[in-house]
Amino acid sequence: MHVSIINTGGTFNKRYNPIKGQLEVPLDHKALEKILASTHNVEFEIIDVVSKDSLDMTNEDRLTIYEAIQNCSNEKVIVIHGTDTVDLTSALIKEKKCEKTVVFTGAMVPMSIDEVEATMNFSLALGYLSHTTQKGTFIAMHGVVVDCSKLVKNRALGQFLIQE
Template sequence: MKVTIINTGGTFNKRYNPIKGQLEVPSDNIALDKIVASCHNVDFEIINIISKDSLDMTDEDRQIICDAVKYSKNENIIIIHGTDTVHLTSALIKKQNIAKKIVFTGAMVPMSIDTVEATMNFSQALGFLSANVENGTYTSMHGVVVDSSKLVKNREIGQFLIQN
């Protein structure tokens, strides 16, 4: 299986900068490299763009992500995205009716702090793509992969929930 990973930053990738005393979104793929090193039956193309917290993303950034999806040579796409505005980017891609299997994922806690959530969400997205699923725009978070319009971040409890 061939999969393009579009890494846009977000909490998934954040690391602590001891000089500045804050979490930052780096412009590398260290978090992803740890996960994909264990995937021996997948040919990955990793594209690192934007490298921002999703709260800092602009409409221009979202269009860059859309263009990366459109022009990817692969049909299977995983987009690592910040959880705060993933709904905006996924809605834009969904609106463009791109004939590919696109799965957004991310994490509420940086992988550099706790590897479990980010690894689970990514692995779930990858497993979903290896199944016989229709083209569409999906989100993989907290134990489910569903149509991206049906998974909503509940800020009060810090979880993604399926909305009917």
């Protein structure tokens, strides 16, 4: 299987900067490298774009992500995205009627702090891509993969819930 990964930053990628004393989104994909080192039978193309916390993303950034998806070499795409505005970006991709299978995922806890959530969500997205032939825009988070319009972040509970 061949998969393109559009890496946009988000909490998934954040690391602590001891000089500034804060978490920041780096301009690399070290978090992904750790997961991909244990992923066999899949060829990946990693495309780093935007590299921001999703709260800082603009509509121009979302269009940049759309263009990256359109221009990548594979029909199966995972987008690593911040959880705070993943709904906005995935809705734009769906609205543009992208003819690929696009699965957004991310993490609410940085991979550099606790690897479990980011690894689980990425693995869920990858497993979905290996199984489905359906085109569309989906979100893989907290144990489910559904159409992007059906998964919402409940900030009070700190988790993603399916909305009917």
